[in-house]
Amino acid sequence: MPGHRAPSLLLNDEQKMLSKTAHEFIRERAPAARIRSFRDSKDELGFSRELWNDMAELGWLGLQIPEEYDGLGLGFFDLCVVLEQSGRELMPEPFVSTLLLGTQALLLGATESQKSTLLPGVVAGDKILALGYEEAGSYGDFTRVVTAAKRSGNGFELSGAKLQVLDAHVADRIIVSARTSDEACTLFLVDPAQSGVSIERQHRIDGLSSAIVSLDSVAVDPESIVGELDGGVQLLAAVFERAAVGSAAQMLGGAEQAFADTVEYIKEREQFGVPIGSFQALQHRAVSVFTELALTRSVVLAAARAIDDSAEDVPRLSVLANAMASETFLHAAKEGIQMHGGIGVTDEHDIGFYMKRAHAAYMTFGKPSQHRQRWARLHGY
Amino acid sequence: MTDLEEFRAEARAWVRENAPKSLWGTSGSGPFEGYWGGSKCEETDPDLLRWRDLGIEKCWTAPAWPKEYGGAGLSREQENIIHAEMKAIAVPRPVAGQGLAMFGPVLLEYGSDVQRAEHLPGIARGEVRWCQGYSEPNAGSDLANLQLKAERDGDEYVLNGQKVWTSHANLSDWIYCLTRTDPNAPKKQMGISVILADLNTPGITVRRIDLISGYSPFCETFFDNVRVPAVNLVGRENEGWTIAKAILGHERSSIGRSIARQPGSAQREVVARARRHLGVPEGEIPDPLLRDEIASLGMLEEAFHLTLARIQQSAESGQPGPEGSITKIVGTELKQKRFELGMKVAGIQGLGWEGPGFHEDDLQYTRDWLRSRASTIEGGSSEIQKNIVSKRVLGLPEGK
Numbered sequence: 001m002p003g004h005r006a007p008s009l010l011l012n013d014e015q016k017m018l019s020k021t022a023h024e025f026i027r028e029r030a031p032a033a034r035i036r037s038f039r040d041s042k043d044e045l046g047f048s049r050e051l052w053n054d055m056a057e058l059g060w061l062g063l064q065i066p067e068e069y070d071g072l073g074l075g076f077f078d079l080c081v082v083l084e085q086s087g088r089e090l091m092p093e094p095f096v097s098t099l100l101l102g103t104q105a106l107l108l109g110a111t112e113s114q115k116s117t118l119l120p121g122v123v124a125g126d127k128i129l130a131l132g133y134e135e136a137g138s139y140g141d142f143t144r145v146v147t148a149a150k151r152s153g154n155g156f157e158l159s160g161a162k163l164q165v166l167d168a169h170v171a172d173r174i175i176v177s178a179r180t181s182d183e184a185c186t187l188f189l190v191d192p193a194q195s196g197v198s199i200e201r202q203h204r205i206d207g208l209s210s211a212i213v214s215l216d217s218v219a220v221d222p223e224s225i226v227g228e229l230d231g232g233v234q235l236l237a238a239v240f241e242r243a244a245v246g247s248a249a250q251m252l253g254g255a256e257q258a259f260a261d262t263v264e265y266i267k268e269r270e271q272f273g274v275p276i277g278s279f280q281a282l283q284h285r286a287v288s289v290f291t292e293l294a295l296t297r298s299v300v301l302a303a304a305r306a307i308d309d310s311a312e313d314v315p316r317l318s319v320l321a322n323a324m325a326s327e328t329f330l331h332a333a334k335e336g337i338q339m340h341g342g343i344g345v346t347d348e349h350d351i352g353f354y355m356k357r358a359h360a361a362y363m364t365f366g367k368p369s370q371h372r373q374r375w376a377r378l379h380g381y
Numbered sequence: 382m383t384d385l386e387e388f389r390a391e392a393r394a395w396v397r398e399n400a401p402k403s404l405w406g407t408s409g410s411g412p413f414e415g416y417w418g419g420s421k422c423e424e425t426d427p428d429l430l431r432w433r434d435l436g437i438e439k440c441w442t443a444p445a446w447p448k449e450y451g452g453a454g455l456s457r458e459q460e461n462i463i464h465a466e467m468k469a470i471a472v473p474r475p476v477a478g479q480g481l482a483m484f485g486p487v488l489l490e491y492g493s494d495v496q497r498a499e500h501l502p503g504i505a506r507g508e509v510r511w512c513q514g515y516s517e518p519n520a521g522s523d524l525a526n527l528q529l530k531a532e533r534d535g536d537e538y539v540l541n542g543q544k545v546w547t548s549h550a551n552l553s554d555w556i557y558c559l560t561r562t563d564p565n566a567p568k569k570q571m572g573i574s575v576i577l578a579d580l581n582t583p584g585i586t587v588r589r590i591d592l593i594s595g596y597s598p599f600c601e602t603f604f605d606n607v608r609v610p611a612v613n614l615v616g617r618e619n620e621g622w623t624i625a626k627a628i629l630g631h632e633r634s635s636i637g638r639s640i641a642r643q644p645g646s647a648q649r650e651v652v653a654r655a656r657r658h659l660g661v662p663e664g665e666i667p668d669p670l671l672r673d674e675i676a677s678l679g680m681l682e683e684a685f686h687l688t689l690a691r692i693q694q695s696a697e698s699g700q701p702g703p704e705g706s707i708t709k710i711v712g713t714e715l716k717q718k719r720f721e722l723g724m725k726v727a728g729i730q731g732l733g734w735e736g737p738g739f740h741e742d743d744l745q746y747t748r749d750w751l752r753s754r755a756s757t758i759e760g761g762s763s764e765i766q767k768n769i770v771s772k773r774v775l776g777l778p779e780g781k
Contacts, residue, residue: 006690010698263775278778283771284764290775291711294704298687320680372676373669379679381652381666 007309009301015081022060022085029054032090032257032350035207045170046209047092056125061099065107069119075308076242080249080300087253090357092207094128095250096364097167100243102129105175105187108242109227109235114189118173130171132162132213133236142177142240143233145185147215149178155221156180158188158196161214168192168211169201176213177232184230188220206360207353241318244365245303248325251361252293252300255325255332258354259289262336269341282339289335292328299324316378323371329358388459392466399435400472401428408473409646410464411639412482415473419510421552429473433507436475443481443505446489450497451505458697471643479548480504480511483631484557491575491616491624500555500577512580513632514544514558514602515625522765524559525569525622529604531560531576533611533618538562538576540584540607546759550587550600555579557628563619575621577613584608594751595734629761633709636760640712644686647719648679654746655726671726678718685711703774710766713756720750 011019029051038046055061064079065071072078079099086095103122106115106129121127137146147160158178168174173189174197180186192199196218202210227235263286266277276282303321306313333355337344344351362368408414416424416433424430436442439453445460446452455463467474474481485504488497503509520527529542540560550556558576566572578585584607589597616624652675655666666672688704688711695702723746724731731747733739757763771777 006687006694008694009687009691010694263777267777275778278780280768280771280780283775283777283780284767286775286777287707287710287767287770290770291707294707295681295684295688295711298691299684301691302687316683320683323680324684369673372673372680375676375680376672377665379648379652379676381655381672381675 007302007305007313009298009305011081015078018078019081019085021058022082023088025058026085026089026091030086030089030091030093032353035090035092035353036347036350038092039203039207046207047094052093053125055093056123061125062123064099065103065119065123069115070123071119075304076245077301077304077308080246080304083246083249084253084256084300087250088257090207090254090353092209094167094170096208096243096247097131097165097171098122098127098129100246101131101166101239102171102173102175104239104242105131105226105235108238109187109231111223113223114226121172127172128167128170130165130168130174130213131239132165132168132174132176134163134165135161136163142236143185145177145179145232147176147178149180149186149188149220152219155219155224156188158190158215158218158220161212163212164202164204164210165213166208166210168213169199169209174213175226176215177236178215180230180232185232186229187226187232187235189224189226190215190218190220194218194220204360205356207357208360240365241314242307244318244322245300245307247361247365248296248300248321249304251325251329251358252296254354254357254361255289255293255296255329258329258332258336258351258358259286259293261351262286262289262332262339266339276339285335285339289328289332292324292331296321296324296328316375319366319371319374319378322365323368323375326358326362326368330355330362333358385458385462389462389466392459392463393469395439395441396463396466396472397470399432399439400467400470401432403428404432404472406471408471409639409642410468410471410473411477411641412474413477413479413639415477416475416507417478417510417549417552418476418507419552419554420508421554422507422510432472433475437506440505442474442476442507443485443501446485446501446505450489450501452501461693461697468643476505476507478507478510479513480509483513483628484511486631487624487628488615490627493612495612496577496615509555510549510553512547512550512553512556512600513628514547514556514578516546517543518545522762524625525573527559527561527573529558529560530564531558531562531574533562534608536611537608538611538614540576540578540604540609542604544602544604545599546590547587547600547602548598550580550602551589551597553580556602557615559621559625562621566619570622572619573621573625574618575615575624576609577615578604578607578609582607582609592752592755594748596748596752598752632760633766636709636712636756640716640756641686641689645679645682647682647715648675651675651678651719651722651726654723658727658730674722674725678715678722681711681715681718685715703770706766706770706774709760710763710770713763716756717753720746720753724750 059072060082062071063074064076067073118127133142135146138144149156149158162176174192175187175189177185177187196216198214200212266282267275269276299321303317306317336351337355340351343349416429441453441463443452444455444463445457448454485501517527531538531540556578560574560576562574563572584605586603588601590599591597656662692704730743733744
């Protein structure tokens with residue numbers, strides 16, 4: 001149960017400055033329209049390396065990574081400040097794959113040598129990480145792992161296929177879950193250059209790049225295990241708890257921007273000789289979205305704060321933040337399309353990309369209905 | 382330790398030492414819960430009365446009011462700390478009600494020294510109970526359409542007309558009224574004045590209104606050639622609309638806060654009712670759809686509390702955001718969802734109006750559910766709140 005003293009939900013002066021700088025930089029350098037051009041040009045990467053490196057220069061990729069690995073050693077809260085801004089323009093750069101999945105798995109489970117080999121490269125922007133957990137046979141449940149890790153010598157041989165592995169097509173290392181016994185699975189670090197690994201790019205509605213990672217008797221040594229042997233489910237659960245919060249911060253940003261664009265539009269668009277924003281039917285719906293945004297901002301900030309300050313609150317606040325952000329983003333985007341009218345359903349306008357991303361994010365790291373069941377269990381009913 | 386932390390320790394110690402044990406855990410500690418006082422008050426609970434007296438003695442019924450008016454001259458932050466410490470053990474404030482939460486703060490801002498000295502100490506001591514004369518039969522959401530006539534006659538005003546939804550007028554001593562002092566003003570918001578009236582003045586008649594819940598928290602108040610001293614005008618004649626809006630602001634934020642209760646309490650209440658009515662004393666409630674609905678409620682409740690905390694923190698940091706405008710909309714929605722779900726899990730056991738065969742708690746719950754329907758109407762309907770947010774926060778153009 002929460003204490004009566006609420007966590008601090010305000011940004012300090014440095015975080016406000018970071019938020020403002022990120023907002024301006026991203027608005028200028030990374031407008032949402034890029035999603036369309038990456039798609040139409042069938043861009044090999046699907047994002048901009050140059051931009052990723054520039055953000056590394058600004059220190060944003062290492063905000064949360066400890067100083068011993070060249071990071072700034074700040075908190076997950078600080079990372080969320082940038083993630084929110086990245087979400088405003090639906091940035092396809094590898095925030096989720098590298099900073100939320102790969103980095104968190106390393107921070108929570110990796111050995112000293114794994115961390116010192118990989119994290120400085122993440123901070124510098126030249127190492128991209130990916131994490132594969134979806135499979136054809138997992139039916140949306142990451143604990144149902146078919147990919148097998150067969151003992152071979154003192155190591156393992158991995159065989160199976162992971163689907164929709166974000167940014168696996170450019171990753172320097174891919175972490176995959178594989179079954180190490182009937183009851184348990186383990187996470188392994190795989191080098192995509194290894195023999196037996198094949199990667200096939202996938203194209204999704206939301207503009208994030210992903211790939212099918214096929215593993216055919218890929219030999220890995222014990223040093224490639226991330227976390228405990230047979231501890232894969234627990235580690236993944238902890239990683240997803242954080243990723244769900246980071247993703248919620250991005251969704252909050254996306255929802256804010258979709259809403260801001262929509263309010264702007266209905267102030268200008270005239271029908272019947274007046275701006276359509278003067279109609280109460282639209283005003284009240286706009287206020288409903290505004291209200292959801294205010295609530296969502298509070299829960300996202302609280303969840304991000306909990307990751308840094310109060311581990312016992314993370315499970316419940318993580319599901320709360322992800323569930324609310326998912327519903328709010330999708331609602332804001334759908335209302336955005338409706339209020340834009342005909343132009344809103346054309347490919348020419350960006351608002352449609354917000355709905356595609358909202359839907360994709362809604363389906364990632366647990367759907368709201370799953371979060372509500374977990375919330376109920378966490379509260380004893 | 383900072384000064385505020387030191388003060389918190391002091392406030393905590395005082396509240397825990399002095400609040401009678403029988404009151405612990407009984408209240409959401411909101412501004413409208415507990416002892417409302419006034420000359421017609423028939424409260425007999427000795428602990429509640431002792432708590433009132435201790436609060437008055439310490440001047441902590443209105444901690445941030447100046448000392449000469451019965452307050453303790455503390456800062457707003459210190460007052461918040463005192464209220465938070467009462468909330469932490471769920472005891473009511475020593476004195477509650479409209480005078481402290483709504484009328485007093487506005488009189489402090491807009492009243493004359495004479496008015497403040499006359500009225501505030503009685504409010505702080507819980508001796509004089511105030512009610513609000515705002516709505517009229519033809520002035521509900523369109524409040525500025527009010528018609529209660531106040532005509533100047535020498536050093537008196539003569540009031541004629543009717544107020545409605547005057548909460549607890551039957552239990553109150555005084556009323557603060559919005560009156561029409563200039564019927565020919567070019568805009569209806571102009572020509573309105575705030576006038577105070579002693580409810581014992583000849584010509585005032587109060588009649589109770591029965592609600593669907595069977596409760597009668599509201600009254601109609603009729604004015605028939607009621608003569609009040611002209612010095613009872615607050616602020617300047619015909620400039621009362623600004624004051625009216627200030628009072629509404631206090632009302633809306635008070636309603637939002639008073640609905641908040643303890644974090645997690647709505648969810649706990651509904652879970653407890655579900656367990657009792659479905660015969661599931663512990664463990665997982667077997668209906669996943671019901672779990673989903675309760676979880677939705679619990680999540681909204683948590684989000685609401687975190688948002689209240691965020692609003693409070695931004696206000697304390699001197700940079701209040703626009704979120705304050707939504708607390709009444711969300712708080713009342715949460716309240717209605719809680720009661721709807723609580724009624725749903727009770728099934729036919731929630732159908733009792735009175736008499737045998739029904740649990741006393743269920744009878745009360747059903748009445749409270751019925752009462753909750755008013756929460757999105759009173760104090761500015763949710764639709765009016767949305768109009769305000771739309772215009773002031775989102776900057777959307779006004780409709781024709």
